Amino acid sequence: MNLKNNNKNFIDGKWVDGKSDIYNLLNPYDNSLITKIKLANKEQVSNAFNAANDAYKAWSSNPSLRKEVLNKVKNYFEDNQEEIIKLLALESGSTYVKSQLELNITIECITASINNVDEIGVTSLSDESSVKESICYKKPKGVISSISPFNFPLFLSIRTIIPALALGNAVVHKGDIQTAYTGGIIIAKALEEAGLPKGLFNMLLADPKEIGDIMFDHPLIDFVSFTGSTKVGMHIGAVAGSNLKEVALELGGNAPFIVLSDSNIDAAVNAAIFGKFIHQGQICMIVNRIIVHEDLYDEFIEKFVEKAQSLKFGNPLERDNVIGPIINESQINKIKSIIESAKNKETTLALEGKQIGNILTPTIFTDVDNDSELAQTEIFGPIASIIQAHSDEDAIEKANRTEYGLSAAIFTSDLEKGEELAKNLEFGMTHVNDQTVANDEGAPFGGIKKSGIGRFGFPYVVDEFTELNWVTVRKADENKYTREFQGEHDL
Template sequence: MKNLDHWIGGLAVAPGSGTYFDDLNPVDDSVYARVAAGTAADVDHAVETADKAFRQHRDLPAAVREGWMVKAAEIMERDAALFSEVLIDEIGSPAAKAGFETRFALSFLRAAAGVPRRVRGETIPSDTPGRFSMSLRQPVGVVAGITPFNVPLIKGIKQSAMALATGNAFVLLPSEAAPKVADLLAALWREAGVPDGLFNIVYGNGAEIGDALTGHPKVASITFTGSSRVGKHIAGIAARNLKKYTLELGGKSPLIVCADADLEKAVGAALFSIFMYQGQVCMGASRIYVERPIFDAFAKAFAAATAKAKGGDLREPTTMLGPIISERQRDRVRRHIDDARTKGAAVLAGAEWNGNSCSATVLSGVTPEMTVFAEETFGPVTSLYPFDSLDEAIDLANDTEYGLSASIFTRDIDKALRFAQQAEAGMVHINAPTLHDEPHVPFGGTKASGFGREGTEADLEIMTEWKWVTVQTATAGHGGH
């Protein structure tokens, strides 16, 4: 099996330690690839290389960077099947999810093509006569990106495309569970014409080398997607070193179903919101609140639909559920379900295992002393709760440390807009799933779900730095004569 080496300065670079780790296919835990185990020295090499490349290429015209995005989109469209295949085999994506992720990455590249020409400042009236005043947006330098296993292509494209489109250099530390996806990105950007050194990858264990990357003195900005615990740690490093950063973290997203909702649509949306990619999605609706008059009807319909959620062959288009990514995460899912059962929760559907896959699971009667009540499971598990009024639903939805996404199903626009205003979440969807993203929107959460926002507009805040420039003209002090 060919080893997967770091990508630094346009070259495959063996790890300084000489050691490699196994990248496993989660279907059966067979070895999918052997991957370089990075060290702090490898990180330093990548950042120094990126910094040098940035200084060499920082003044490239916007049209050149626009060209990279356009070409990358063409390559992504051409190689969509290859990207999907790797997503299926490396991280256990069902074909439908792999196709969605590839299409989103392509869409993001097309949206990013417009970014280089939008890196604009403005002219500003000055209080000093004869002084011309203006602001400029300039690239920050080296951007560090850390991506998760669950949507490695979406996040890898989001982070790297925005860094490159705004004139920066980029160093990627991908999840240990998704290195091959990152390797495909290196090939994509090189073919798209990005100069060597502007896009770099260091593989390895984030717990061991993440601090070397985020704390490196030549890293100016950090964009991270992962757990809230690690996000808080990175925020501390960024604060101590006065770095810009964006964090997209965990969630415990609520989905509200009012008595006047379209029941069939609400059931379908709930199914997608929590069981897409076997629940390994930060926006997953792991808390579903249903107004009491329709609680029993919804529970029955949702449990029946859940029981039909298909597992099995990942390449079959109708497969929704695949394997849980690792044994550590499987243990977490089992622990949450078993704890709830032991403490009296009812299992309305699922809670069965087939190899490394857990069936879609619906719980009822979940109480605060159960682990699943407040903690993010990150698996195909959701809980149903009744409510009696919209005020109660809003209070229940907000009773969490997280605040990523929220959804409400109702035909009453007043109720919908009131919920949208009062929900403590970065994103609220009305009569739609909790799970949704688009390239140009301000994507992100509040509270323990994140800091800052992602997107072709929002990312300008961490990818560029404002500079104020004034010019004192010769007519100053002459009163215009």
């Protein structure tokens, strides 16, 4: 994987410097400079959409080429795993455990996409005896606009880009510029080396303040896929909707982790630690509220605090560390302000974290009011809020009391009860005896309420990136219309 001096945009099959400002890409662990990037301007974004629109029709009619290219892309990620893991650490502060997880699900997504290349095509809806042949064509949407965040930059980009390409579309992609390499450059490099025809994938390094709404209101866009905050997602949905453009929006979360009175407490503690502190809590599915039955409440807190205190932190390049840096200073200050606000409201503090450089160690609040600002805020940091439930019903009711609905988890030794209660949780995804951060390419990934609309995973994502075209062909019948006017109707 040779990325030396490769810090450019990829437009219409060419690596080009942007025509806007210079951006300093920094390592979030020590603020050291990784590279300088010349960002794309609005004209270059428009050029990317023009290139994509010109390219996709020939691509969509060639399934064998799509399979060949995507298999080479898969090989690229398999062959360059160590370099990619290092880039994730340097650029996004991802620890080894998190980077390995992200790379694994990235490869799984590519594999699933290859297996679904033939989902576009034709289906007969009539039998041979019908006087009218009825046909359904499943066709690519056309030009997909893809916008991804910094936290899982590789996977949250790939899960739109590769399925969209597999299903015959072209893609214009803008990742977060804080993760320019893992959220864009290495993906473009993989597709280029795999022989993807020019124009089908365009990768932009751009500042939203510079390019405005063009990624979701350009006239050539046929579909918008966005992963990010609810606030931005609502804006994108409003703008795209006003132009009748379809969207898939995976937005914020406030995941409850419910521990019922019959739970295996040690298993629950271990899962909650992983689900709360992986990637420093910077995941939309992260455990945000830990709701524990009163029978296990004190014991859970004791064991959870002990485990959290033992977590190793530091440079994510060192594989033993499981907590790395927060992505930037602004996010650090936001998390610290949430902590200070909760302390000022005299919320019980079971473990007070520290700031060591750009790392925040775990902070744990207990006896948290489920309706408090602390409990109802998507924190995106290593802060745990533990809430007491007085019954199973109380736990479910508290879990549902949020405007979000992405992921949830329930711990119980009664699997039948766990599954039944899971159906009563108002979330797009619920996991029994597991934590909330999960992905399965064969399952419908997505949320409800203010956590977004649309689903990833196969075959569900096929509906997002394709459209249906109904065609009928009436067999020769010269007297049809004469008969209909005489009252002999044959529809």
